[in-house]
Amino acid sequence: MAVCIAVIAKENYPLYIRSVPVQNELKFHYTVHTTLDVVEEKISAVGKAMADQRELYLGLLYPTEDYKVYPSHMIKNMAVTNSKVKFVIVVDSSNTSLRDNEIRSMFRKLHNSFTDVMCNPFYNPGDTIQSKAFDSMVSAMMVQAS
């Protein structure tokens, strides 16, 4: 059950944040932001092993009193640049998160939709994601989860 889904760009600014419980956003934003530190820490630990595309499912970062945060750090090595786009899913703790596969599938779907958005020539990397398809997909994920 995802209550919040966020897409963070490489520079750690959000490309897309969507929350379900209408507008607890500030709190979610804060939570997501804190996860970035953890993510960064984990990335740095990995070192230079970023030659190929690998999907780092960092798994459960930490269970807050209310929510558990799952970040998935996607590292893509595209030609020259490394595009570090982070997907963060916040789920409600009340809902058992034992469905690791489900979380992974959610990230996969996120990744696919994000790729579609990237493919759009009218999308400039760094812009906020305004794709309706992406929105609908995220909404579906959040609705279904909760």
Place this chain on the structure above:
Amino acid sequence: MESLTLTDGEQKYYSDLFVYCDTDNTKKVASNGRVLDLFRAAQLPSEVVLQITELCGATRLGHFGRSQFYIALKLIAVAQSGLPLRVESLNSVKDLPLPRFVVAKNEQEARHTAMYPDSENQGSYQGVIPRPPGRGQVKKLSAHEVIQPCVPTVEPQLQPDTTSPVVSPHQSPPTSPHWRKHKRQASGGNIERQPVVVAGAVWTPFREAQAGPVVSGDGMWSANSPPPVQESWVSLKDAHPPSSSTLPAIHCSPVQENSSIRTVASATTTNETQRHSSGGYDDPWKITDEQRQYYINQFKTIQPDLNGFIPGSAAKEFFTKSKLPILELSHIWELSDFDKDGALTLDEFCAAFHLVVARKNSYDLPEKLPESLMPKLIDLDDSAEVPDQAPDVGYSGSPVEVTPNKSPSMPSLNQTWPDLNQGNEQWETFSERSSSSQTLTQFDSNIAPADPDTAIVHPVPIRMTPSKIHMQEMELKRTGSDHTHPTSPLMANPPDLSEETKLATSMKFVTVNSGDGYSSSDSYTSDQDPITSVVTRQRSHSGTSPEGLKVVAAPPPPPPRPHASHSRSSSLDMNRSFAAVPTGPQLAGVVAYPPAVPPRPLPTQTSGPHSGHRSDEGLAAHSSTSPQQIPEQPNFADFSQFQAFAASDQPSDDGEKHPESLPVEKSSEGAGPLRTVKSDNQEERAAATVNSAKGSIMAPPPKPVRRRLKSEDELQEEALPLKSNVIATVLAAQPSIPRSVGKDKKAIQASIRRNKETNTVLARLNSELQQQLKDLLEERISLEVQLEQLRPFSHL
């Protein structure tokens, strides 16, 4: 002036129109300009308009008061319905449809926003009057927000009329089916109103498109010549009327509450739209031919190859010229790039262009790509399949192509298939497989042209190969192709072979039915070069059996395959042999036999001369046939030559070979015929891959030869396949019977004995073939098992 009684609907309608024309906001006088525009929009002849103006008294007054305006409107309605303009008609005509107008879009916005307050102020009414097309045109952008809140209000019956126009434009683009649904729902006037309004809304944008795009088009599409733009707009308009007319007609018909809403109105609107139609939005997203042609020309300017793609960057530049906001362009792109490959095919480009045109006409973009804009698969399918040679190759090829190339087939396939998801998955799966085993793909392609022989049994070889692609092809073939036996090569072989044999030979073994295919296949082996032929056959069989071997450590094409392959080659050989046969004088009547006779007899026959080596073991011969077949093949070649001169030189050679190949099968029995029979049996057994052709060829001649030269049985046996001999024997026996009839009992008994022996031989042959069949089936099962084992891996 004349008293004018208006129905409620008319009242509202007219008042709205009056407001529309009341640019000066005087609430009393409609500006002449607007009124005239409105009258023009009514699409009536100018003299009629003049007459109306005169009749309503505006000419007198010099301006259009409300009453004059109303009268004029009513007269317009009268005129549009084809009635003569009479003052009396104003009140006498009942159930007059509302006058129809096509109003320029530019005014609509103002109108629209002005309308909303008006409409909302107005009370609800039952007799829903569809908004005149000219009105309530929703400006997608600005009105979108307005529409949204209004939409929910539409449902309740008490919705003001304007809500429907608010809603309709938003809904109209998507599909006419929606309209139909609305129409069906006899629930409230609103819903019924919607379709009509929708239709109206549709027209308006079109009308505007004429003015707007033409102007903006020049600036917008700098790369394009303005004339084409206008032309396209014109064409769009032209295309519109028919659709719009039908739509309103349909929608109007169910509206029974309001009699004023009639198809007549829609018909008039149609006429109106003829002038103003824009963007051929039949349905309303259909692309007219002219439009499409225009799009195609534009496509060519970017990408000369119509089957190629326009990269995203180029498309971005192109569509940016349309001056639409990036967000909308992005949305359009999302809609039109169906296969999400970052490039536009011709169909995708046309869809995108069409959407841009619609947007330029202030037409709301749909949430999903309309069906009519979806890239069509048919053309793409054809183009995609054309390069593929065989259907199975085509099937396998398309998934393969999907992955490596952004082939048009991909989007087309994905789109046309009703179950897109499954289709995608299937194709993805295949593509994964194919991409993972691209070498195998190549094999497939190589197989087809590799060998003319193989072409005949194309399905068979592929199937036999345990490679993934072959499995895929098998599946594809199973599902899509007419090829039989996607699973068992054996199964495939016999039918094919049998067919071939039939072609080649008119005669089959009389008694051999079950193993006919095999035997015939065996008899087919006629390659001069047995080894290569075997290899070829193997190749043809499994297509890529060698590769299959490499790919999977599966049972290498064992001897059984050679059987089949032999059969194929034998068929060829038979052809050759047939060609050679005629040369032989002795072969005159024997042609019938050729392919039917398994080559087995040949080896046995050839070994006959070396009788010492022969053995009567039919079964043994069977097992040894395969290895022997190969060496036997050259013998067949020799045999054919044999027949020509029935030389005894070669028999020895053949005999040597045959004995090698044929395990001491032949037993040198006394009677020539007997020996022949037995040798035939042995040959049959051993001739799994024996050149049946040769054998068969040999058979015919041997038969007569045998007849004459019993002493030369050896030669004859060598020359003739056992089976052919057997048959020949049988046949010979038959003719001999009549001969013997006239002779003494001995002859009869001899013939009886011969027949019995023939029967025995054939029965043995039958059993051998049965066993062969079982072996092949077992092999098939083992291959299938391997297949199953392989499949799950390929899925991963």
